[in-house]
Amino acid sequence: MKVKSAIAVIVVALAVYFFVLGRRAVELISDGGAGMVVLGVAVLILPLLGVWMIYSTLRSAFAHDRLAHRIAEEGRELDTDDLPRRPSGRFERDAADALFAQVKSEWEADPDDWRSNYRLARAYDVAGDRKRAREIMKRAVALEGLQRKADATGESAGPPERSQG
Template sequence: MNSGSTKVVATIAGIIVALSFYFVLLGQRGVALIQDGRAVPVGLGIAVLVLPLLGVWMVFATVRSGLQHQRLAARIREEGLELDVSELPKRPSGKVERDAADELFAQVKSEWEADPDNWRNSYRLARAYDYAGDRGRARETMKRAVALEEAEREA
């Protein structure tokens, strides 16, 4: 693991620890409200207990998704199929310029259309959507890539 990866993992771990502390505090407050026994505090207590449950689910789903994406990224890198954007013109922010990203997207989409059931093509399409700024489609396409890759590993 390189220095940059270590920092990211440490940051994520720190955020999870902080959120865990917050979820425990919320849970304690919810239990205290329920123990009050009156209708309104009990109702509020139940509502407050839902928040840490939702939070735990969101943290779990986000970390799981990130790990799945990293697994696919590693496989793509090993196979030499990463999208090369190093030569594409970039904005001062470091993002690929819109026209270049759209051109890359068109190329990758045609590859995907030729074999849409290949997780590699779906992964590359998701990355192309991301470079083109369409985060919603990037997420949906990455979910497809993860499902296809899992099916391939299980076969």
């Protein structure tokens, strides 16, 4: 709950900042001078970009949180408690690679299940490959969304386009 409260405080602070920045942009634009209008438009772009980044980040975070809760309820969360760690807190490379190999073989057996994609994304993250972890997590979110939609309508869901894991 502390994390959600911290996120709420940060979002509110950014909203106030974006409002003040947007108001200043409008003042610059209303000044009327060509240079001020250009500067005002440039300043106005910043809060718009900020709002979009907050929205997309929170949307992804809520989707990942939903999947994490579902996978935990099913008892299929990736168990990393026994993996050895370096002094920095990162996982030992050999242990992370062994876990990744195990999870990848599970994924290969059922690449269109959101659960296997979620677990593969987590294994990529443990192995330190954040880019692939994000790609596969997006796929897991899409697959889970298709499954929820299919469950609600009683139809079967087809998998979205798959990236190679």
